[in-house]
Amino acid sequence: MAMQETKINVIILTGFLGAGKTSVLNNLLILYSNQKNMVIENEFGSESVDGNLVKLKQERVFELNNGCICCSLGEELYAVLREIAELSTPPDNVFIEASGLADPGALASVFIFETISEYFVVKSVIGVVDAVLFEDSLTQVPEAGRQLAIADLILLNKEAMVANGYTKSLEQKIKHINPLSVVFPTNHGKVTKEMVAQNLTRDTQLFDYQETHPHTHSDVKSILLDFKDAVFDLGRLRSILTVSLFLHYHQIYRIKGFVRVNESKGLYLVQSVGQQLSIIPVESKKDQKPFLVVIGKGLTRKGIMKLFSKGFDHGAMSRYIGEA
Numbered sequence: 001m002a003m004q005e006t007k008i009n010v011i012i013l014t015g016f017l018g019a020g021k022t023s024v025l026n027n028l029l030i031l032y033s034n035q036k037n038m039v040i041e042n043e044f045g046s047e048s049v050d051g052n053l054v055k056l057k058q059e060r061v062f063e064l065n066n067g068c069i070c071c072s073l074g075e076e077l078y079a080v081l082r083e084i085a086e087l088s089t090p091p092d093n094v095f096i097e098a099s100g101l102a103d104p105g106a107l108a109s110v111f112i113f114e115t116i117s118e119y120f121v122v123k124s125v126i127g128v129v130d131a132v133l134f135e136d137s138l139t140q141v142p143e144a145g146r147q148l149a150i151a152d153l154i155l156l157n158k159e160a161m162v163a164n165g166y167t168k169s170l171e172q173k174i175k176h177i178n179p180l181s182v183v184f185p186t187n188h189g190k191v192t193k194e195m196v197a198q199n200l201t202r203d204t205q206l207f208d209y210q211e212t213h214p215h216t217h218s219d220v221k222s223i224l225l226d227f228k229d230a231v232f233d234l235g236r237l238r239s240i241l242t243v244s245l246f247l248h249y250h251q252i253y254r255i256k257g258f259v260r261v262n263e264s265k266g267l268y269l270v271q272s273v274g275q276q277l278s279i280i281p282v283e284s285k286k287d288q289k290p291f292l293v294v295i296g297k298g299l300t301r302k303g304i305m306k307l308f309s310k311g312f313d314h315g316a317m318s319r320y321i322g323e324a
């Protein structure tokens with residue numbers, strides 16, 4: 001397989017059953033119709049429904065029908081991605097629509113394999129939320145919280161079906177669970193390129209995020225860590241997080257933020273989705289402060305601080321732990 005100069009963009013669509021993922025996918029395919037797109041669908045059961053619903057033009061739809069991507073389909077997804085990478089003219093974009101019950105962290109973890117990440121880059125994780133059913137699904141189904149936690153962009157779909165004020169309160173609830181996300185109310189899965197382009201540039205908004213009390217929805221919580229002047233040992237931080245994401249995969253859904261490391265004056269961007277970790281130097285604004293947000297289930301501030309403090313480069317640990 002020849003090494004590609006430009007990686008294939010992967011856009012992952014998550015969201016609970018019937019939330020509007022296929023509608024969003026169809027709109028995305030229209031938006032990107034001037035590029036070469038492929039679609040990977042993950043249906044439960046052997047009968048494909050969405051495969052027929054996706055507006056097929058030149059796109060090729062791969063169907064993963066043997067279960068849920070996150071449970072048994074890692075290998076099947078891996079094989080399909082390899083097949084796509086080996087095409088003589090690979091696509092610009094691959095859209096993956098996860099089944100409504102999928103754990104998207106596990107799905108994203110397929111991209112930690114070097115043989116996959118060499119060819120693909122996860123550009124965006126789009127969470128589609130059903131404005132009518134959101135609150136019920138959140139309390140009843142743990143995957144719903146997890147899907148929200150890893151999304152960069154959250155589309156609050158079927159907005160017209162709920163009252164105005166209610167949409168605002170839902171947006172606030174979503175932001176409490178995932179302060180890293182940008183949320184747009186929409187109808188019939190209407191999505192614009194501007195919405196998709198939202199990700200890191202919006203992260204500065206995080207500084208408005210005040211964690212006055214740990215906010216919990218079906219046990220999913222986000223914790224904001226302010227490291228002040230702490231400096232991490234890059235190698236140690238990387239290995240601690242790699243091991244933790246492996247061991248505590250079911251608890252730590254997402255890590256995102258900026259840290260200072262011993263190797264450079266500039267800030268490093270830390271990101272994890274599932275077991276996929278990246279720590280890379282970034283050009284940040286001069287006044288950008290280091291911070292991290294950790295989203296997961298059953299997390300305690302003290303436990304998370306302890307974990308990170310093991311990666312400190314100097315003995316500043318005691319200053320940071322001790323808060324309950």
Ligand SMILES: Nc1nc2c(ncn2[C@@H]2O[C@H](COP(=O)(O)OP(=O)(O)OP(=O)(O)O)[C@@H](O)[C@H]2O)c(=O)[nH]1
Nearest residue numbers: 016017018019020021022023100157158187188189
């Ligand atoms: N009224 C209304 N119906 C919508 C809206 N968005 C989607 N729908 C309908 O809701 C149903 C589910 O939409 P899909 O886009 O298929 O949702 P999905 O998340 O792909 O569904 P699954 O693949 O079954 O999980 C379809 O009948 C859509 O036509 C909306 O904004 N308003």
